[in-house]
Amino acid sequence: MPDTHVxxxxxxxxxxxxxxxxxxxxxxxxxxxxxxxxGLFVGYSFYRTLYPHAFAxxxxxxxxxxxxxxxxxxxxxxxxxxxxxxxTRTGRRRLSVAAVALTILMGLAFLGxxxxxxxxxxxxxxxxxxxxxxxxxxxxGASLFFTMYFLMTxxxxxxxxxxxGVLTYLCVRTYRGAYSPAYQTPxxxxxxxxxxxxMIWIFLYPLLYLI
Amino acid sequence: xxxxxxxxxxxGKNYLNVETSVKSWLLTRDHKxxxxxxxxxxxxALFVGGVFAxxxxxxxxxxxxxxxxxxxxxxxxxxxxxxxxxLFMIPAIPSAFGNFLVPLMIxxxxxxxxxxxxxxxxxxxxxxxxxLWGMFHGGADTGWTFYTPYSSMTPTKVVPILIGxxxxxxxxxxxxxxxxxxxxxxxxxxxxxMRMPLFVWAIYGTSIIQVLATPVLGxxxxxxxxxxxxGLGIFDAAxxxxxxxxxxxxxFYSHPAVYIMVLPAMGVVSEVIACFARKNPFGYKAIAxxxxxxxxxxxxxxxxxxxxxxxxxxxxGAFAVLSMLVGxxxxxxxxxxxxxxxxxxxxxxxxxAYICGFLYFIVFGGMTGVAVATVSLDVHWHDTYFVxxxxxxxxxxxxxxxxxxxxxxxxxxxxxxxxxxxWGLVSAVLIILGFxxxxxxxxxxxxxxxxxxxxxxxxxxxxxxxxxxxxxxxLFFGFMxxxxxxxxxxxxxxxxxxxxxxxxxxxxxxxxxxxTHNFDQAPVFTHGPHExxxxxxxxxx
Amino acid sequence: MASATETHVSSPLRLxxxxxxxxxxxxxxxxxxxxxxGGYALPAALVIAVVKSALVALVFMELWExxxxxxxxxxxxxxxxxLLMSLAIADVLTRFPLATPTGIPTFPAP
Numbered sequence: 001m002p003d004t005h006v007x008x009x010x011x012x013x014x015x016x017x018x019x020x021x022x023x024x025x026x027x028x029x030x031x032x033x034x035x036x037x038x039g040l041f042v043g044y045s046f047y048r049t050l051y052p053h054a055f056a057x058x059x060x061x062x063x064x065x066x067x068x069x070x071x072x073x074x075x076x077x078x079x080x081x082x083x084x085x086x087x088t089r090t091g092r093r094r095l096s097v098a099a100v101a102l103t104i105l106m107g108l109a110f111l112g113x114x115x116x117x118x119x120x121x122x123x124x125x126x127x128x129x130x131x132x133x134x135x136x137x138x139x140x141g142a143s144l145f146f147t148m149y150f151l152m153t154x155x156x157x158x159x160x161x162x163x164x165g166v167l168t169y170l171c172v173r174t175y176r177g178a179y180s181p182a183y184q185t186p187x188x189x190x191x192x193x194x195x196x197x198x199m200i201w202i203f204l205y206p207l208l209y210l211i
Numbered sequence: 212x213x214x215x216x217x218x219x220x221x222x223g224k225n226y227l228n229v230e231t232s233v234k235s236w237l238l239t240r241d242h243k244x245x246x247x248x249x250x251x252x253x254x255x256a257l258f259v260g261g262v263f264a265x266x267x268x269x270x271x272x273x274x275x276x277x278x279x280x281x282x283x284x285x286x287x288x289x290x291x292x293x294x295x296x297x298l299f300m301i302p303a304i305p306s307a308f309g310n311f312l313v314p315l316m317i318x319x320x321x322x323x324x325x326x327x328x329x330x331x332x333x334x335x336x337x338x339x340x341x342x343l344w345g346m347f348h349g350g351a352d353t354g355w356t357f358y359t360p361y362s363s364m365t366p367t368k369v370v371p372i373l374i375g376x377x378x379x380x381x382x383x384x385x386x387x388x389x390x391x392x393x394x395x396x397x398x399x400x401x402x403x404x405m406r407m408p409l410f411v412w413a414i415y416g417t418s419i420i421q422v423l424a425t426p427v428l429g430x431x432x433x434x435x436x437x438x439x440x441x442g443l444g445i446f447d448a449a450x451x452x453x454x455x456x457x458x459x460x461x462x463f464y465s466h467p468a469v470y471i472m473v474l475p476a477m478g479v480v481s482e483v484i485a486c487f488a489r490k491n492p493f494g495y496k497a498i499a500x501x502x503x504x505x506x507x508x509x510x511x512x513x514x515x516x517x518x519x520x521x522x523x524x525x526x527x528g529a530f531a532v533l534s535m536l537v538g539x540x541x542x543x544x545x546x547x548x549x550x551x552x553x554x555x556x557x558x559x560x561x562x563x564a565y566i567c568g569f570l571y572f573i574v575f576g577g578m579t580g581v582a583v584a585t586v587s588l589d590v591h592w593h594d595t596y597f598v599x600x601x602x603x604x605x606x607x608x609x610x611x612x613x614x615x616x617x618x619x620x621x622x623x624x625x626x627x628x629x630x631x632x633x634w635g636l637v638s639a640v641l642i643i644l645g646f647x648x649x650x651x652x653x654x655x656x657x658x659x660x661x662x663x664x665x666x667x668x669x670x671x672x673x674x675x676x677x678x679x680x681x682x683x684x685x686l687f688f689g690f691m692x693x694x695x696x697x698x699x700x701x702x703x704x705x706x707x708x709x710x711x712x713x714x715x716x717x718x719x720x721x722x723x724x725x726x727t728h729n730f731d732q733a734p735v736f737t738h739g740p741h742e743x744x745x746x747x748x749x750x751x752x
Numbered sequence: 753m754a755s756a757t758e759t760h761v762s763s764p765l766r767l768x769x770x771x772x773x774x775x776x777x778x779x780x781x782x783x784x785x786x787x788x789x790g791g792y793a794l795p796a797a798l799v800i801a802v803v804k805s806a807l808v809a810l811v812f813m814e815l816w817e818x819x820x821x822x823x824x825x826x827x828x829x830x831x832x833x834x835l836l837m838s839l840a841i842a843d844v845l846t847r848f849p850l851a852t853p854t855g856i857p858t859f860p861a862p
Contacts, residue, residue: 010320011321011323011325011397013397013733017396017397020395021396023818024391024392024396024819024821024822025324025388025389027821027822028387028391028392028422028825029384029388030826031423031825031826031828031829032384032422032425032829033426034826034829034830035423035424035426035427035829035832036426036430037430038426038832038833038836038837039427039430039431039434039836040430041837042459042833042840043434043456045837046453046459046840046841046844047451047452050451050852051451051854064785068778068782071778072775072778075774075775078808078812079768079770079771079812082767082812083764083767086762086767128444129441129443129444129450130441130443130450140853143444143450143451144444144445144451144452147443147444147445148445151437151445191813192813195809195812198808199808202804202808203805205778205781205801206781206785206797206798206800207797210781210782210785210797211793395821423829448853451854453852453853455843459839459843460836510832510835514843523844523845523847523851524846524848525842525843525846526839529842530839
């Protein structure tokens, strides 16, 4: 029998207020994540303005097919996540677990594809900063492009890893029946985080791969 | 029109003595205990940063080497800045007093996320320890602003300090998120936005800045750490990078950061003035909205730190104009405070003495801020002691005065003890005089051309440096006296009445010190804050 | 019980439709990359990315149903990113050319 115990913390007047508080807290946290990536987007725009040609050239050497696949992967994982929450809200626990598990798998697939990309770049010498030795493109702007590429996708991948961890925890909790149609806010919040990770990639993809 | 809030007068049990084991403190979720822990930690940081300052001043007693060599001097001003900015000024009023007071002021049992609140203490401690470790292993010599290219090349241990500050940044963000959600969702029945105490408005504005600005700092510190350890070259001109980009990212946080410092101080001022003038604040809405105004407009001005760094003149002009704009909101507050004092029934106590100091310092500090925001003048004053004096007027003269006012005003509330008022006034006078003696000579020094962060200086500046050092010694004595009589008050002081100031602030409606759950029953608010035109007192039960 | 927590049960069909739209827009942006748009390539890509993000935010993240405070938080965060970006880019666009890392003017001289 699933455990449908709902916990309202004593300092909240009612569950509705608590849920609103939890969501607001999460949105504020997501706001901080947006501002965190902002610095890198600003750096990117700054240098793309200065080195438009080098950036375009360097971008052509990225694995655009992989990048495109990764985009589809994350978009689909977001769908899976949204469905996972939907199923919990309609009391279909097993489907919910399956959907969240699918999200996690797609997240891992993203990381896998990205590792393949990184390996390729490592072998070619398209590395950040002082490690850059890609002979085909000796321009300063190209080196900066790859520095920004590694910083932006690296920070993004770290967030994917964190997201996978959080979702795994939430998946287990869902399996154990911690969430129900009456209360599934933690799952919602995990979903919000995952969708943000997807949104950031939605911007990274055209800016890095499609110049 | 009486309040229906119930004040608990149960003798004995309050948040301090309900459980006294070490574990009950280390694992507490009580916002009051958390606020107290922050207070102790922050005062400790103030002491450490103050000792660094005193050492710097003693070094400047004579040109050339006096008590330390040049490299040590560089490390010392860096550490003074890092400790004072991140370990004291940013957390002091919000994390110590904000945590203690905001739930009390809005009739809540605790903040929205009490466990996160506890985490913010540990994040602060972890960050501080890592930064301190770096300090004791050579420390950084880049200045607290970590400018590239030097921060990428310095042989000193800059990375631990960067990591320590990065972690403290999380503490700040968590605090900010907690306060915003608390204010949105935990206000008791009847407490509309326009009935919130002005201190709560100030904390709300501060929390917005904390949430929006701190992540950018986190990123830029991370980038410097990577640049330093991996030679990434993002800001390295040799690799096509631009050092000015670092400054854009750094100051985008660091200018709003100074409003994180001063805005809560302004909240304290509103509370203390209303109480000690026994008068409703003159323009409640103006003061409340100007807190939001400062929070937002403070973000538009960061380039005024970069007038001579190489940014375009177009940007410089834009930032200069925007910087003038932010002064308007501070002016609105000052006029409203003065109007509150006018025809008030003034009780001259220690907290009020500090507020008098605050008003003088914020006006002069603020005006010199507008002066340095003028590009043509800043070309002369940038990186001189003129700027140093300007920001110390605001940070020490205004913010620290407000911190001391808060400490004295809410001392009975937090500890249930009363301090010696005579000594309070004496040390307030010493501190205000000492501060003037320390920093007014620095305006002259800067105007005459004495650069900041310079170890050596020409003979002709010596008399001003000596005057400044004499003032700093007076300041130091003032602080020591405060420490002594407050400690005596804690141990041997007489028990405070439940509302020694006769304040109409909402936090005074519950017991002194408050019980763990703040209120016996959820209070209901039927009128606004700071209301002194009513002759009644609050219900007691 | 659901009404106490204000959860709006989003139909799976709506989620699926949004997914299809997102995939279509991805195909579009990939396709446009192969078309020579010149100076319009970047704005086009950004517009598509913004539309995709809006779909994710409003439908997947249910911002459309959430309270105003949440929408304000997200909007303000984005606005401040634009603030930082605009003045930083304005700097590099309007600098005296020799003060830029490349020495090359980034903005056509009048």
